[in-house]
Amino acid sequence: MSAGSVAALSQRFGPRYRWYLLLSLMVGTMASVMSSTIVNVAIPDMSRHFVLGQERAQWVSSGFMVAMTVSMLTTPWLLGRYGYRRTYVGTMLLLLGGGMAGGLAGNYPLVLAARVAEGLAAGVVQPIPAIVMIRAFEPHEQGRASGLFGMGVVLAPALGPSIGGVLVDLFGWRSIFFMVVPFCMVSIALAYRFVPDTGPGGATAQRSATGLDWRGLLLATTGTLALLNGLVELRGRSHAAAGLLLATAAAAVVAFIAWQRRAARTGREPLMNLALFGYRIYAMGSIVAFIYGTALFGSTYLLPVYMQLCLKLPAAQVGTILLPAGLVLAVTIGGVGRLTHRLPTSVLVSTGLALLALSFALMPTVGLAGPLWLLVGWAILGRIGLGFILPSLNLGSMRPLTRELIPHGASAINFLRMLGGATGVSLCAIVLEWRIAAHGDSLANPQTSPARLAAFNEAFFLLAALCALAIVAAWQLRGAPRRATAGE
Known part of the structure; x- marks a missing residue:
């Protein structure tokens, strides 16, 4: 029995080992999630520094998402060939290097290259926790594990924009890239202690495995x-x-x-096992993941830009406004996680999508002279909805899968969610510029106007419509799938 195997580590650390493993993965996932969202508050400052138009600046987000989306498909192969520990530590080193390179970059192409490197690392690491939760935890514990993991992970994007906004105002956009450094260093230390060096099935990773x-x-x-x-x-x-x-x-x-x-x-x-989509519940879950990814990531791009370019709020205040919503999201995920084995996935996901759609539809009530507490309230409503979706969608979609399909299932559904996300960022930017031009305004205009506000409102209505569309697929998640046990 290898000292780095799951059995050896379980024997060493006892029944709590699987929670230590989840904690180790949570820190690295926090770093990857933070790197994907926090840069949005720095886009206006970065655009001014490098004299970028909206189209080129948007690739700071889109380039990251393209790299993250595609690299997710390589996770099952990397785990099978190099095992959990080598794969995980490698991604953290790449994320660390990307953060350092981006913060020290002297030109925009290097910034973009650093973002691509961060995206590659984030894409590989994000499907891993779902694989661990399905395989290491009993069905009645999976919801609790997903809830606790989600609470920790969403604290990164919840606190990140607030801290990031202050850093941008005090030290400029470069400081944003360095925020992932301490998380990466802690995650590497935890990985060498708790993450096994074996492959997904607990067996020794095979260097002679089929090529990528x-x-x-x-x-x-x-x-x-x-x-x-x-x-x-x-x-x-x-x-x-x-x-x-x-x-x-x-x-x-x-x-x-x-x-x-x-x-x-x-x-x-x-690269993607198409047998996954022979499972109806998984196929419907994948459709939901794509559509809600489009709405979710489109909104993470749209909201900070809306508050800075339309409402003329400073970057630090943008983060402060989004902070309560992030904290509420963390609490919601913890509570909903305990319901995933009691309520049907279709009910939880549909409820979450309905709340998310409602929050987007209500954004136009804020207005140029409206109170900011309205904006905070609608952001909180949307994050409550997201809290219903996050701990239940992946688990509910993957439960019918056989043991050997679980790594591929986690990889594919995350890929489709991120493909939707990358599409959503571009879609929001397209619709925004189109509607601003249609209303006779331009983002180059330093002054805001009712025309610009109307264009942003129409973009929010588009996101609400996408969430409503996803409810149709989410309702097809109902059923009684076979529940895989931890020992399978």
């Missing part, structure tokens, strides 16, 4: 980049280029599916 599906990865990357660049081109006047890029994205999707089917038939390990 590079062709599938290339097709997925091509499709994602073509989709997002096509959406960006829609904002300009080059509709022919947009059509070509979107057609390329569609062709890449078709080619990716065909290649994955061929890989499965010929005995190779596909």
Whole structure:
């Protein structure tokens, strides 16, 4: 029995070991989540520093999301080949290096490269906790584990914008990149103590495992980049280029599916196991994940920009306004996590989507002269809704899966959620610029106006409509799936 195996560590630390393991993964996931959201409060300051237009500045967020989205598909292969510990520590080192490089960068291309590196690391690490929760915890404990894990993870984006806003005002945008450094260092130390060096099934990682599906990865990357660049081109006047890029994205999707089917038939390990979507509940959960990812990540881009460019609030105040919503989200996740084995997934997720849609629909009531407590209230309402979705969607969707499909299931559903997120950021930017121009205003105008406010309101209505659409798929999650046990 290897000293770094699950059995050896369980024997050493006793029944509490699985909670120590979850804590170790939580710290690293906090770092990855913080890196994905906190940079939004620094975009206006960074844009001024590098003299960037809205289109180029938006790639600071979109570039991260593209890298994170695609790298999620590599998690099952990396775990099988290198094991949990090497994979996890490697991602933390890459995230640490990206944060340092971004903070010290002297030009925009280096900043963008650092964000891509951070995105690659964040994408690999984020499916891992879901795999651990399904395999290490009994069904009646999974909700509690998901709730506690979610409480910790959401504190990062809850506290991050508040601290980040103050740092931007005091020290500039560079300070944002350095915030992940202490989290990465702590997570690496915890990993060497609690994270096993074995693969997902508890067996020794196999260096001779099937090679990574590079062709599938290339097709997925091509499709994602073509989709997002096509959406960006829609904002300009080059509709022919947009059509070509979107057609390329569609062709890449078709080619990716065909290649994955061929890989499965010929005995190779596909990048995405399409057998997952033979499970109706998992397939519906994936649709929900994509749509709600579009709305959620679109809003994380839209809200800070709305408060700074429309309401003319300083970056520090933006973080303060979002802080209560983040704290309420943490508490909600902890409470809802205990309900995941008592109430149907369809009820929890549909309730959350309805509250999220309502919060977006009510944003126009704030107005240029409206009280800020309204904005705080609607943000809290939306985060309560998110608290119903986060601990229940992944667990509920993955419970019907067989043991060998769990790593692939965690990877694929996170990939689709982030693909929706990357699309949502571009979609919000497209709709925002389109509607601002339609109302006769421009973001280059330093003064806000009712026309600009109307454009932002229309973007919020779009997000509300997306959440309402996701409810249709969420209601299909009802059923009594087979519950995998920790010993399977």
